[in-house]
Amino acid sequence: MAKAAIMGYGTVGSGVYDILKMNAKKIEAAAGEQIELKYILDIREFDDHPEKHLFTKDVNDIINDTEVSVVAEVMGGLHPAYEFTKELLSAGKSVVTSNKELVATYGSELLKIAEENNVNYMFEASVGGGIPIIRPLNRCLAANNIVRIAGILNGTTNYILYQMITNDKSFDEALKDAQANGYAERNPAADIEGHDACRKIAILSSLAWGKEVDYTNIGTEGIVNITLEDVRYAAAAGAVIKLIGYAEQLEDGRVYAHVAPMLIKNDCLLSDIDDVYNGIMVTGDMVGDVMFYGAGAGKLPTASAVTADMIDSVIHSERRSLISWEKTDENVSAGPDDKKFRYFMRTTDTAENVSKVFGDFEQIKSLVEGETAFVTGELTASEAEKKASELSETITSIRIFK
Amino acid sequence: MAKAAIMGYGTVGSGVYDILKMNAKKIEAAAGEQIELKYILDIREFDDHPEKHLFTKDVNDIINDTEVSVVAEVMGGLHPAYEFTKELLSAGKSVVTSNKELVATYGSELLKIAEENNVNYMFEASVGGGIPIIRPLNRCLAANNIVRIAGILNGTTNYILYQMITNDKSFDEALKDAQANGYAERNPAADIEGHDACRKIAILSSLAWGKEVDYTNIGTEGIVNITLEDVRYAAAAGAVIKLIGYAEQLEDGRVYAHVAPMLIKNDCLLSDIDDVYNGIMVTGDMVGDVMFYGAGAGKLPTASAVTADMIDSVIHSERRSLISWEKTDENVSAGPDDKKFRYFMRTTDTAENVSKVFGDFEQIKSLVEGETAFVTGELTASEAEKKASELSETITSIRIFK
Numbered sequence: 001m002a003k004a005a006i007m008g009y010g011t012v013g014s015g016v017y018d019i020l021k022m023n024a025k026k027i028e029a030a031a032g033e034q035i036e037l038k039y040i041l042d043i044r045e046f047d048d049h050p051e052k053h054l055f056t057k058d059v060n061d062i063i064n065d066t067e068v069s070v071v072a073e074v075m076g077g078l079h080p081a082y083e084f085t086k087e088l089l090s091a092g093k094s095v096v097t098s099n100k101e102l103v104a105t106y107g108s109e110l111l112k113i114a115e116e117n118n119v120n121y122m123f124e125a126s127v128g129g130g131i132p133i134i135r136p137l138n139r140c141l142a143a144n145n146i147v148r149i150a151g152i153l154n155g156t157t158n159y160i161l162y163q164m165i166t167n168d169k170s171f172d173e174a175l176k177d178a179q180a181n182g183y184a185e186r187n188p189a190a191d192i193e194g195h196d197a198c199r200k201i202a203i204l205s206s207l208a209w210g211k212e213v214d215y216t217n218i219g220t221e222g223i224v225n226i227t228l229e230d231v232r233y234a235a236a237a238g239a240v241i242k243l244i245g246y247a248e249q250l251e252d253g254r255v256y257a258h259v260a261p262m263l264i265k266n267d268c269l270l271s272d273i274d275d276v277y278n279g280i281m282v283t284g285d286m287v288g289d290v291m292f293y294g295a296g297a298g299k300l301p302t303a304s305a306v307t308a309d310m311i312d313s314v315i316h317s318e319r320r321s322l323i324s325w326e327k328t329d330e331n332v333s334a335g336p337d338d339k340k341f342r343y344f345m346r347t348t349d350t351a352e353n354v355s356k357v358f359g360d361f362e363q364i365k366s367l368v369e370g371e372t373a374f375v376t377g378e379l380t381a382s383e384a385e386k387k388a389s390e391l392s393e394t395i396t397s398i399r400i401f402k
Numbered sequence: 403m404a405k406a407a408i409m410g411y412g413t414v415g416s417g418v419y420d421i422l423k424m425n426a427k428k429i430e431a432a433a434g435e436q437i438e439l440k441y442i443l444d445i446r447e448f449d450d451h452p453e454k455h456l457f458t459k460d461v462n463d464i465i466n467d468t469e470v471s472v473v474a475e476v477m478g479g480l481h482p483a484y485e486f487t488k489e490l491l492s493a494g495k496s497v498v499t500s501n502k503e504l505v506a507t508y509g510s511e512l513l514k515i516a517e518e519n520n521v522n523y524m525f526e527a528s529v530g531g532g533i534p535i536i537r538p539l540n541r542c543l544a545a546n547n548i549v550r551i552a553g554i555l556n557g558t559t560n561y562i563l564y565q566m567i568t569n570d571k572s573f574d575e576a577l578k579d580a581q582a583n584g585y586a587e588r589n590p591a592a593d594i595e596g597h598d599a600c601r602k603i604a605i606l607s608s609l610a611w612g613k614e615v616d617y618t619n620i621g622t623e624g625i626v627n628i629t630l631e632d633v634r635y636a637a638a639a640g641a642v643i644k645l646i647g648y649a650e651q652l653e654d655g656r657v658y659a660h661v662a663p664m665l666i667k668n669d670c671l672l673s674d675i676d677d678v679y680n681g682i683m684v685t686g687d688m689v690g691d692v693m694f695y696g697a698g699a700g701k702l703p704t705a706s707a708v709t710a711d712m713i714d715s716v717i718h719s720e721r722r723s724l725i726s727w728e729k730t731d732e733n734v735s736a737g738p739d740d741k742k743f744r745y746f747m748r749t750t751d752t753a754e755n756v757s758k759v760f761g762d763f764e765q766i767k768s769l770v771e772g773e774t775a776f777v778t779g780e781l782t783a784s785e786a787e788k789k790a791s792e793l794s795e796t797i798t799s800i801r802i803f804k
Contacts (some may be wrong), residue, residue, distance in 0.1 A: 019545050019688055022688075023545055023546065023547060023687070023688065026544075026545070026546070026547050027544070027545055029612070030544035030545070031544075124542060130686075130688070130689035130690070130692065131689075131692055132534070132538035132541075132542030132543065132692065135537065135538070135541060135542050136534035136537065136538050136542070139537060139710065139713075139714060140526060140534030140537050140538070140707070140710050141534065141706070141710065142428075142429070142432035142433075142709075142710045142713045142714075143421050143425055143428070143429055143432070143705075143706050143709035143710050143712075143713060144425065144428070144706055145425060145428050210431070267676075269671075269674055269675075269695060272671055272674040273671075274669075284532075284706065285424075285425070286421055286424075286425065286532070286702045286703065286705065286706040286709075287532035287533075287696060287697065287702070287703045287706040287707075288532070288696065288697050288702075288703055289695075289696060289697075290532065290533055290534065290694070290695060290696035290697075291693075291694075291695035291696065292534075292692070292693075292694060292695075293671060293691075293692060293693035293694075293695065294689060294690065294691060294692035294693065295689065295690050295691075295692075300688045300689070300690075301688065301689045301690055303545075303688065304543070304545050304546055304686060304688040304689040305542070305689075307544075307545035307688075308541065308542050308543065308544045308545050310545075311541075311544045311545060312541060312544075
């Protein structure tokens, strides 16, 4: 029998508790032994909890208990999750987590500490919630050089854009709707400004190419400036606007990455990822495009991934699972100008001036009086920005995904 | 360094060879050691091959070579693949395969022999080609009771239906097109009659519920009777027709499964799986719906999955990966009447007679003069068949997916 602990009894933590109870039989069969929960760490009181004897406020109860072999860190935030995780790994316990911020910030260090202590640090739930993506990327596509990753990695923004696309709601209306439905927090900045997706594409990139991609190097743009007109232009062009976490390995080995709204043609499966769902498209040099789809957040889906990692840690208790990346002094991240895209733009300027500034461009039917809409040739971010600044006023500038 | 062999130098076998050469560096990094190919077994001559010294016609060269630890069985067919695999596993070598027929027929026996010899028998490539599905289902969703699996598991039939849907081609034209493009064999029966998809849903079901689901118990219907009119009716109803491998665990633990064309509403992501691609939707009681998408066939995609299994076998050479299911004498398979569906039907009979026979039915706009089109209430297969036989002539009867 393996003994386990949960750190943080919030949404995900209580989901892990529920799954360990509800699916105990299935979990025992999968792990090859029973997983018994011995502690729940939380600073709050849970006097009404049916197993209130499990609760502790002192992490040392877990660290010093030699019986505990696996801990689910689902408290979120950098501190004290970072310090607790280090101590637990050093004490020879495997740690599994849904904490994308911690993995993106201290992943390479924590993976190294896990390796030194011959235990596992796993984070399937940190990207894509319940969607299997970390293990498939790491193991099932192991014979491939990963060419590109493009993912709808944030359910909140996908819900907002979907409401704009499908129900003709403005950004503000859609955001309020998302908040009313519990899909967006009262302070939605981390989602709508792209920071959440940024941590996730950093984790996927580090894993895919084996070197830590520093998330602070990833150009990140949210969806706050997307308007209903943009969405209607996209529809007229047979496309939709989605917030995409994008990463690609360049010929020189460096990784180009961004988080930004992109125009996705309707014939690409990413355009069909609706509502709060996530979809992650991975392109391997041998397998081509594969996509993983499902609930990218939520109590039980996320807890399902955390629990799967607990099971895997128990199975691999005598042998580490080979998930890791290294932190190097090399220049891993490419800059925003190392990759060209075509852009969809709208301006109050004339087609004549657009032609003068852009040369190579494709005009599209204007949907708003007094403005010119067009698609540029392939440009770097700086080129696009510089040229746009030469027009009288640029309303919209969105990269086109292909 | 791990030594490997390939059995069968056809499409997939030569793909495995190519990947081992092209991506040797990536594979070594993933496996933790180099994988060196020592033998290729094929009864044909390959005198022009740059490594013709690797070829042998005698399987005993591989069986008796204690250096060889992992063998890719990509010869296809039941015999002699079955005998060879048994001997290799008994000789302490892991075997990985793309051979769905062999896995569906002798899977439980071969998995047992592998277990007894503390080696691995892996078959990621047997379902969904290059799409990660076996390992995600087995490991990433390990904390879930699997509720249902519904998959587009055969690229040939999906291509044919897609051509009918998109390009208004008849079944015969679309089949010819598929043959011309190399997507269908000259004798396409195994694909268009659903036998290929049947083996695959049997494998997924056995894995999901841990007990061998005998594929001969799975009701299997192909797409040969689907007409352009059916496809147009589906379009008018906001749906498409797809060949679906369907499996569900009933309350009593038995597994209901079928392979049949089904009407899929356009808001279901399975409706967006176009062309030769495969998509497999798995529903877990905790995670909800997740979907896996990609190339379900083809040389390099399939070989990519075979090679990933070779890498995993090398990593797990000292400890078996826990993939298995058991063969029991219990009644595992439910019958065709243990699950009800609604049906889309077309008849030359009158709406009045339909009403008399079916009672509960929903008439839909007829697209062909002289016929009545309708959707039934929930019926078992026998009920649907019996009632349909009471009409003057039933042209079409297709289950509706929800």
